[in-house]
Amino acid sequence: MAAVEMPVVTPETVGLSSAGLAAMDEAIQAHIDRGTIAGAVMIVARHGQVCHEVALGKRDIASDAPAAIDDLFRIFSMTKPVTAAAMLVLWDEGRWTLDDPIAQHLPEFADLQVFTGLNPDGSMRVEPPHRAPTLRDLFTHTAGFSYGTRLSNPGDPVDAAYQAAGVWDTDTLAEMMARLARVPLAYQPGTSWRYSLGMDVQGAMIERLTGQAFGAFLCERVFEPLGLRDTGFQTPPSEQHRLATLYLKAPDSPLAWIPNPMFTDATSEPTRSLGGAGLVSTARDYARFAAMLLGRGQLAGVRIVSERAVALMTRNHLPDTLIEHGFVMGHQRIGPGRGFALNGSVVTDPALADVPVGIGTYQWDGAAGTWFWIDPANDLLVVGMTQTLSYTAPPLQAETQALIRAALAGRDVKDNA
Numbered sequence: 001m002a003a004v005e006m007p008v009v010t011p012e013t014v015g016l017s018s019a020g021l022a023a024m025d026e027a028i029q030a031h032i033d034r035g036t037i038a039g040a041v042m043i044v045a046r047h048g049q050v051c052h053e054v055a056l057g058k059r060d061i062a063s064d065a066p067a068a069i070d071d072l073f074r075i076f077s078m079t080k081p082v083t084a085a086a087m088l089v090l091w092d093e094g095r096w097t098l099d100d101p102i103a104q105h106l107p108e109f110a111d112l113q114v115f116t117g118l119n120p121d122g123s124m125r126v127e128p129p130h131r132a133p134t135l136r137d138l139f140t141h142t143a144g145f146s147y148g149t150r151l152s153n154p155g156d157p158v159d160a161a162y163q164a165a166g167v168w169d170t171d172t173l174a175e176m177m178a179r180l181a182r183v184p185l186a187y188q189p190g191t192s193w194r195y196s197l198g199m200d201v202q203g204a205m206i207e208r209l210t211g212q213a214f215g216a217f218l219c220e221r222v223f224e225p226l227g228l229r230d231t232g233f234q235t236p237p238s239e240q241h242r243l244a245t246l247y248l249k250a251p252d253s254p255l256a257w258i259p260n261p262m263f264t265d266a267t268s269e270p271t272r273s274l275g276g277a278g279l280v281s282t283a284r285d286y287a288r289f290a291a292m293l294l295g296r297g298q299l300a301g302v303r304i305v306s307e308r309a310v311a312l313m314t315r316n317h318l319p320d321t322l323i324e325h326g327f328v329m330g331h332q333r334i335g336p337g338r339g340f341a342l343n344g345s346v347v348t349d350p351a352l353a354d355v356p357v358g359i360g361t362y363q364w365d366g367a368a369g370t371w372f373w374i375d376p377a378n379d380l381l382v383v384g385m386t387q388t389l390s391y392t393a394p395p396l397q398a399e400t401q402a403l404i405r406a407a408l409a410g411r412d413v414k415d416n417a
Helices: 018-033 076-092 135-139 157-165 173-180 198-210 214-226 237-242 283-294 307-313 320-325 396-408
Strands: 039-046 049-060 114-118 124-127 247-249 327-329 332-334 338-340 345-347 362-365 371-375 380-385 388-390
Touching: 018 039, 018 049, 018 396, 039 283, 039 396, 049 283, 076 198, 076 214, 076 283, 076 307, 076 362, 114 157, 135 198, 157 173, 173 198, 198 214, 214 283, 283 371, 283 380, 332 338, 332 345, 332 362, 371 396, 380 396
Parallel strands: 247 388
Antiparallel strands: 039 049, 039 380, 114 124, 327 332, 338 345, 345 362, 362 371, 371 380
């Protein structure tokens, strides 16, 4: 069945200012003019209706190809909220609870150890966990896992242990989990926050629970029902021309083409699809996914997850002690007024966090400059996509949130509803 397209209306129809949205476009264009990014695509929707779509700059500088609204982007960590939704499909079926130990579903994690320091000979000191890490820990980056890619800090003993164990040198999620289970946790479960491959563990859990490849499960239970025609872990040769070029922006250097440094771009379905990164999508597809979340689990009459599941996904699950401590991951923050939900952050108190969004705003971003948020208090969603890895990436999500708030000014705005 063909997907029902989201209606397109003028901004004023849904309480936004055309002039305010034009100011947002101008701010993005200024980054393009300065050579910070090559191009960008953005979609804004409110009350279930798209009120702004724009493609600015270039998809590819060398060929002078202009950006287009249906360009394909590597969304990197914006894969994570999609994985949360997929997990919640199974939560609705009673397959797991947040308090389940990870090892209940993936027994290879039954004998995890925790890193406590280095011995004089450089070997790792370890101790047993004080409690088993749970799925809640997995969803909130508090289980004690790390990332440990070749881009991670080589001086970190745990990240170095990931490399030594070849965690990333695997062709399947099953083998990846077997190697990961032999590496100590970075800290006692629940006592700290560390960005991690916990969502990749979730992908492995989906495979174990369903007997399906993770990518196949996403297609059957999320992408196809929502009509996400351009979202997947591969870009077929016939669609390569739509894939935005990936650039590196180093300080004091112009944009330079770079091959994907995290994994090879796939032209066919990979044998190992990751829950934490790897999806390719369009702004329109991701807006449909975001609209499903904003619609409390359904879009155009098609239900993906229950209202209870979306409520679980988009509320804070961190204890006050960790929020008060504060953590930073790129442009994302955890601290007063900002907690962590399932595979994404959530604004619990906009005034305390000093952010121009409504209470309950759920958001995340991707390494190459993709970003999104849903603001239930204002019934609003925004998706933005660029394709630039940068040491000094502009805070596009924060900038556009401020400009969207200005475009909503005096138009039934709710910051704390």
